Amino acid sequence: MDQNKIPQATAKRLPLYYRFLNNLNHQGKRRVSSKELSEAVKVDSATIRRDFSYFGALGKKGYGYNVEYLLGFFRKTLDQDEVTDVALIGVGNLGTAFLNYNFLKNNNIRIQMGFDADPAKVGTAISDVPIYHIDQLEEKMKGIEVAILTIPAEEADTVTEKLVSLGITGILNFTPARITVPDHIRVHHIDLAVELQALVYFLKHYPLKKGPVEE
Amino acid sequence: MDQNKIPQATAKRLPLYYRFLNNLNHQGKRRVSSKELSEAVKVDSATIRRDFSYFGALGKKGYGYNVEYLLGFFRKTLDQDEVTDVALIGVGNLGTAFLNYNFLKNNNIRIQMGFDADPAKVGTAISDVPIYHIDQLEEKMKGIEVAILTIPAEEADTVTEKLVSLGITGILNFTPARITVPDHIRVHHIDLAVELQALVYFLKHYPLKKGPVEE
DNA sequence: ATATAATTGTGAAATATATCACGACTTCTT
């Protein structure tokens, strides 16, 4: 609750920086410049320096940044020391993709349980994550504050209401529905159809000449 | 190639507007105000009016917007009259989720074929989309300009190079790798781990008091 | 030891996006 001055655009890039620094560290690299990092993550080097500068002077002029130090700093900043538990609602293909992704390794996020309405799935486990019936939300989900929503759009509203009443604070919504929640709950939407269509639109209307435009 | 003055932020919202207008139309609604639309899509009403205004005066003062007219307008603007063909590389869980999604209905985008290295998948079809072996890219993919990348990160670079040499113009990249492409090719990244971690970061550092912040 | 090259951190400027607030016009109500 301290770093309220950090621009949201910067905050969104932090996980990306973190992962690439991790890669570099594993490769045994000791130092890195904003220019090198820029080429790897495709973000302008001045933007990277600016981003880092919000956290103080992390680098050294003429030298660059010490990979290990930077990594340690971001680990703290991104709360990598403390595991965040998450629930996944909707064990379809998309949901299963999430379950198979090891967020614990790079992100210190653990999907603790999954929920689905399909009796064939209830009682099983995917990548060691137990699947419960959606009706068991109330009894199982105590203490979990973040949910990933990978259910059909029609069910988004009912499930959201349930989650809200159970005290959720954040939802990552993959359904095309734009859900309505009280003011204190944060929702991030990722709409696959919109992303695809936006790409197509950009291709037709914004022909590229200069560098690739990253989203 | 005409509307180069439309802000990218606006362009990204167009597919969203389009889908909701479609919903309204199916519900038999004849007119809609920027205020109503705002509540549905969770975008400020002034922003919506501003967005629409880039395309000219589409509404009527004191009345709002005619749903059918607006829809027709956007259909043209979003190239909904012309089907865009897309290839999907990587038929895992995430890839399968895409294959099962009917983009043709709302977005006039058709996934024409999928590619995978798994012999068990090659030769099958998912939602009527044929799956070919990744080695058949060259022979099968003629004329397709857009690809969805849902493969493991390690394979991202090799596959990207192949796609580039085959004349791709746009890539929707779901791998955590930040791929490198020539300047004239557009890449949009969607990084699920980054999205999740960013949500968690925001929850901890930007406690909400006012309205929910939509991404 | 000195000169050269590299690189940061940041003020200032540029660009992009969102929001306010109101005149003008339309529709609705009575």
Next chain:
DNA sequence: AAGAAGTCGTGATATATTTCACAATTATAT
């Protein structure tokens, strides 16, 4: 028919983000 209510389109303003460009500092080469 007149007044009230609703709504757009947009100039102006506010906010957010990116990029330029350079002094200051450090590292490297000779």
